[in-house]
Amino acid sequence: MSKKQTYSIGELAREFDVTTRTIRFYEDQNLVNPARRGQTRVYSPADRVTLKLILRGKRLGFSLAESRELIQMYQPSGDNRNQLLALQDKIQQRREQLNQQLRDIQALQQELDDADQRCEDALTALEKPDHV
Amino acid sequence: MSKKQTYSIGELAREFDVTTRTIRFYEDQNLVNPARRGQTRVYSPADRVTLKLILRGKRLGFSLAESRELIQMYQPSGDNRNQLLALQDKIQQRREQLNQQLRDIQALQQELDDADQRCEDALTALEKPDHV
DNA sequence: CGCATACTTTACGTTAACGTAAACTTCCCC
DNA sequence: GGGGAAGTTTACGTTAACGTAAAGTATGCG
Missing domain, CATH: 1.20.5 (Single alpha-helices involved in coiled-coils or other helix-helix interfaces)
Known part of the structure; x- marks a missing residue:
């Protein structure tokens, strides 16, 4: 019984109280990259976590660039x-x-x-x- | 021996590490209102405190409008x-x-x-x- | 006196982070 | 099969918070 949880853009928008435009904008900024089923975006739990981090960053006055940096910090990328x-x-x-x-x-x-x-x-x- | 402390715009800019443009912009937004000696702006200790509060607000991600509100909160204005x-x-x-x-x-x-x-x-x- | 330095006003430019509108496709439902 | 709801792309608009440039004034100094 795998989790297999996914989310539509509308679901996430409702949960986090943002517009779908906002979420698509974040994708444009390479902050999140959902899969596609046909045309439609399909978001993973990882995408959802990323969204959460971005919005927490916003509450602390971080720019999207800063939040991106922070998120990348969590994945040391075997350097x-x-x-x-x-x-x-x-x-x-x-x-x-x-x-x-x-x-x-x-x-x-x-x-x-x-x-x-x-x-x-x-x-x-x-x-x-x-x-x- | 009264305090009689005043500041030029350049002094404040240096102290708080902002440009003079920024300070004039805040005046434009009615956040601070210095006296004048001729054309030149003369800032009071109160102006300096206001600047401090604005910049603290910025560090917390507040907009200027929000900082203005906060500053006004400290003066209940006998309502x-x-x-x-x-x-x-x-x-x-x-x-x-x-x-x-x-x-x-x-x-x-x-x-x-x-x-x-x-x-x-x-x-x-x-x-x-x-x-x- | 000439020059530098610090101030001034006016005004157009810029960036981030979306908003908003138009015009389309997909899917479900009665 | 006609709608309505939710999704899509494309693209221009908007706001906050200054940046930047131009052109002028005042003041001290060697």
């Missing part, structure tokens, strides 16, 4: 020493960027908390306009 | 009840988005660690091509 070292270098750079993003998020969270608190204060001040 | 509630709602939405980004970052960090480990393995495998 030579220099390529492996270069890859590690890129990985390290990404790590540092992610750490920066972490710091940014924490700072922003703190500020949102403060802003929320000010709202709260303003609201309670509205309920008792004076000192009562 | 009425409904506006305050709407603001709290937006704050909450941002919080959820930030939490999603946190999860995305953690997943990505794990994958980078794995990829790095595979590089490491491939490199040591290169040093001893056989089992020695």
Whole structure:
């Protein structure tokens, strides 16, 4: 009982809440390459994972080129020493960027908390306009 | 001895590693509004903070419109009840988005660690091509 | 004074990431 | 067999966020 799972473009579009145009565009950019049954595209689980990675990248503000790079990082492509070292270098750079993003998020969270608190204060001040 | 600190556009551009064009563009978008001494723009510490917030937003993948919204959140603008509630709602939405980004970052960090480990393995495998 | 440096305005150009429209094929269903 | 739903190709349009170039002004300096 093999998995044999495949997906139509519409299914994936619904699942990830994007348009079919978007998915075809990603194919145009060589980010995903579905099989064909006649004219119709047939997507594999691997394609689906790739889509997921792209959309996660988007949520983090990555360009498609950056996401492509990241995806390729997961397949070391049996390289030579220099390529492996270069890859590690890129990985390290990404790590540092992610750490920066972490710091940014924490700072922003703190500020949102403060802003929320000010709202709260303003609201309670509205309920008792004076000192009562 | 008042602070009286001001900045030229070039100073800010150098500090934040952006072009002066970029800073003028932000002014065009009403994100920052420097004073003028004659023709020349004179930036205040507040302008500088705004710039910082915009660039932090960019690192998190925010559009300028989103960063503008965030910046405005920090100045509740003595509103009425409904506006305050709407603001709290937006704050909450941002919080959820930030939490999603946190999860995305953690997943990505794990994958980078794995990829790095595979590089490491491939490199040591290169040093001893056989089992020695 | 002449020149460099830093500023200014105006305006057209560019890139990424799709949107949108038109015109077609395929398949299923009653 | 006439439609409707989902798929396809082709191609031009759009928006954000600046880049880039031209042409002018102000200021210090050797």
